[in-house]
Amino acid sequence: MKKILAFILCALLICAFVPFSVSAAGDKTVVFLDTMATGDGSGDSPENAVASLEDAFAALDLTKDCTIVVSGYFLQMQNFVPTESYEGSVTITSVYDGVDYRKTAQAAYGTNSQRFFCPCEVKFEYIDIEMQGSFYLVVAQCNPFTLGEGVNMITMGAGTTGLKFGNAFSILGGYQGTGEGGVLVEQESKDINITVMSGDYILIGAFNRQSAAWKRSIFGC
Numbered sequence: 235m236k237k238i239l240a241f242i243l244c245a246l247l248i249c250a251f252v253p254f255s256v257s258a259a260g261d262k263t264v265v266f267l268d269t270m271a272t273g274d275g276s277g278d279s280p281e282n283a284v285a286s287l288e289d290a291f292a293a294l295d296l297t298k299d300c301t302i303v304v305s306g307y308f309l310q311m312q313n314f315v316p317t318e319s320y321e322g323s324v325t326i327t328s329v330y331d332g333v334d335y336r337k338t339a340q341a342a343y344g345t346n347s348q349r350f351f352c353p354c355e356v357k358f359e360y361i362d363i364e365m366q367g368s369f370y371l372v373v374a375q376c377n378p379f380t381l382g383e384g385v386n387m388i389t390m391g392a393g394t395t396g397l398k399f400g401n402a403f404s405i406l407g408g409y410q411g412t413g414e415g416g417v418l419v420e421q422e423s424k425d426i427n428i429t430v431m432s433g434d435y436i437l438i439g440a441f442n443r444q445s446a447a448w449k450r451s452i453f454g455c
Contacts, residue, residue, distance in 0.1 A: 264330070265293045268306030268341075280305040280339070287314045287350075296320035296354060303330040304361060309344040316353035319375075323355035328362065329384070336362055342388065345370045349410070352377045360384035363403065363433070368393045371404045378427035379405060385433040396435035399443070403435050408442035 265275045266283035267290050273282035275293035283305055284290050294300040299322055328334065328341040335341035343358075347367025350356075352374045359382030363370070368391045372379060387403065396402040407426035426440040 260292065261295050262293050263295060263298050263300045264303065265290045265300075266303045266305045267308050268304070269309050270306060280335075291316060291324070291353070294322075294324065296322040296324070298322045300324050301330065302326045303335065304328045304341050304343050305330075305335045306339050307342055307344065309346070309366075310348045310350070311346065313349040313351070315349075315351050318353060319377075320354035323357070323378075325357045325359060327358070327360045329360035334360070336360075347391070349373060351375060351410070352379055355379070357382055358385055362386045362388045364389040365391045365394060365403065365435075367391045369400050369402055369404055371399060371406065371410075373406045373410045374426070374428065375409055376407065376424040376426065378429075379407075380429040381405075381431060381433050381436070382429075383431050385431075387434045390435055394435050396437055399437060399439065402437035403433060404437045404439065405430075406443050407438070407440040411442060411444045 262275065264278060266273075266280045267285075267287070268280065268283040269285055271280075271283035271285045273284055275284040275289060276282055284293060287310065290302045297320070302324060304326065305328070326343070328336045342362040342364050344364040344366060347369055349371045350373065352372065355378040356372075356374075357380040359380070361384065363385065365387065366389070393401050405428055407428050428438055428440065430436055430438070
């Protein structure tokens, strides 16, 4: 009996140190995105596209520079609020490997008054933005954020003026103090890095928002 128990304990200890097999998620640098997709992101083509930002980020190795290719029509239907921060970067685009999916598949990035909390450096380029609501709010959380070349606002919601956060493609350099996104560290000071090269109806706030921390500086986090 003692020998059997010893064998079982030994087996359990071995299992504890042997990694279980995992899926391909988390090891890619390119993933395709399309609301109508049914793929798991494991391949390198639109046929393997995922249907949500959460699945797209989960498929990527975010210690590296990665790309999310919007290869069809994607509609962000809820706030994107990641629970971790990452060292790498993510470029969101509809042009990849010589193919412009805006021309071949009417690709566009739609949103209905949602927020996008950046867990790392993020760049949008060569992509059509369709704002069905009155705003889209990018919360950079002190990560570098870029609207690069080729960003077109093809549809603006009612009341979109570009004059305030609730009526624009808004970019907040710091944190949104509403309990969403990363933890607001009011004693920490970080640089703000926002670059805009194209697009319309854009409002930039280089500060923390809806928190007492914004009073410290309108130029830094």
